[in-house]
Amino acid sequence: MTSLADESALLAQLGELADQGRYREVLDRLRGLPVEALEGRTAFALLAAEAHGRQGDHAEARRWAELALVAARARGERPTELRALNYQGAIALRDGDVDEAEQRFGDALNLAREVRDHAAQARCLNNLGIIASLRGDAETALASYQLALAAYQQAGLVRGMAETHHNIGISWRERRDYMRALQAAEQAVRLATVARDESLVGLAFTGRAEIHLLIGDDDLAGVELERAAGAYRQVNFAAGLPEVWRLQAAVARARGDLPGALRLLRQAAELATMQASAESLAAVERDLGAALQLAGDHSGAKAARQRALTLYQRLGAKKAAQDLAALIVESS
16 A cells, blocks of 8 residues: 555455455455554454454454554544444454453443444444343343344444344344244345345344244245355355354254254354354354254263353353253253
């Protein structure tokens, strides 16, 4: 980069790639820049943090977000400070540190309200809703998501609206209101398609597939999961695949293919350990425990459930942890 115009053009290109979920390409382009350019410009540091986080490299994401935050505060760049705080919260959440995530999102929300940044407020509210959902408080989660959705609509951010509808679907699903869950999931798929973000398309189809599984439509769920896997592979977003494989294992179980389910779950656990979120890994281990129990491997089932229990306890997911603890005692 030899001029401000060159830098602005590159940032625009990288932002477009990120909006399309092409995070590996973002990282490839960033690696071609001098280290001092990356560390000295908060915009590039933030892109590096987001791209590493989306690819499942939480340690590198955390490092770049901290660099961006320190630089932003030193320069008085409040909008960048706000984004860095939000990234730090998102990284902590994916890593399973819910208390740190809640603190970061709370700080970011206060700052977003101070500078009247509707998009940032929406992101913070959406993420605080995820934390409430993890803790089993679907009512609070839904309230937070509705506020986030209104803020995203005000900011005109289709991608954020799609993510929030996906999360609203999860909350209705947890309340076993599958009609409303499906309506929200369908909105997520529609908006993700409009946004042309394949990583988001994968997420939306995965969410809708899980609802179809719960209402007994295994064939449709299987088709949607293939679509989700294809979307993730199109942009090399491996971190989304463990959740797809977990649900494909549920389809296999419903069809009586227990060996196929076990293969998919072991595959999912291996990749999730390296790239997916702590919540995703916990769900995989939980389902692996159930499949191993069915296969007669009681010691393996107990070990998988214990791993899931540890993760859920770390995430503050009390109900999920209580359910697993009861299963472990029951099967002992």
